[in-house]
Amino acid sequence: MGDVGLREAGRMTELRVLRGGEQRPLVLLLHGLGATADVWAGLTALLGDTSWAAPDLPGHGRSAPLDSYTFARVADSVAHLVDPGGTVVVGHSFGGVVGLHLADLPGVRAVVGLGIKVAWTDEELGRAATLAGKEAVVFPAREQAMARCLKVAGLDGLVSDLDAGVAETDGGWRLALDNRAFGVGEPGVAGLIAATGTPVVLARGEHDSMVSDAQLRGVARATCATVSLPGLGHNAHVEGPTALLSLLPTGQ
Structure with missing residues (x-):
């Protein structure tokens, strides 16, 4: 496993990518808002020889920010990680929506979206837009920044x-997260699922307060299955990676 620096689209844009395994299909792991690739450690430890790649998404961890954020732009920034020979995309929350944008790329066999919030109110979108406009808070100590992260x-x-979730800066420590990423807007999950013929699994932890079983069923289509993982919450991939492993069509 290691960090890989990449140049994209002719410009200096570093994307930190953790990798492991050698056997196809590749499992592409996309973390949620505010997290980093490191949250997949529990799952990757279970993948054996299966090939996997886990980037810090743009504006997160040690990856460079974008000048503006949409789900489609974030997806474009990681699209080159898809293996045309076979890829299963697994995304959590924010990363799950990014994964749905990758669903029709050559080689993508399936998308597993975990804990995707599919129903948004105007008030919730307004709060997210407000957060996107805020300057990063500088904390005097790393421990304080980490607690916030x-x-x-x-x-x-x-x-x-x-570790990669905070960064040292002038006067102290801040979150590595670029607050502008909060401004991606309403994800349009139902439309993304309706537009793809690639098999999709929408999963949630049984105790995830951000999305309900009924809401997942409401956006599901013929090629989309919905699953509730018993005893787990919003970060089910961290709480119980074995349960998520069972949803991956990798032969594990």
Whole structure:
């Protein structure tokens, strides 16, 4: 496993990518808003020889920011990681929507979206837009920045540290997250699913308060299955990676 720096589209844009395994299909792992590739450690430890790649999405961790954010633009920035010889895309929350944008690329066999919030109110979208316009807070100590990072990513109490999630800056420490990423807007999950013929699994932890079983069923189509993972919450891939492993069509 290692970090890989990449140049994209003729410009200097670094994308931190963790990799492992050698056997196809590739499992492409896309984290949620505020997190980093490191949240997949529990799942990747279970993948054996299966090939996998996990980027820090743009504006997260040690990957460079974009000048503006849409789900489609974030998807474009990681599209080159898809293996045309066979890829299963697994995305959590924000990353799940990014994964749906990749569904029709050559080689994508299936998309598993975990904990995707599919129903948004105007008030929720307004709060997200407000967050997108805020300057990064600088904390005097790394521990304070890390506490905020884990809270934003919904990982408080699940992991003790997310090293790439904070960065040292003038005067202290800040979250590595580019706040402008909050401004991606309404994800349009139903439309994305309706537009693809690629098999999709929409999964949620049984105790995930961000999305309900009924909401997932409401956006599902003929090629889309919905699954509830017993005993788990929004970050089910961290809480119970074995349950998520069982949803992957990789032969594991």
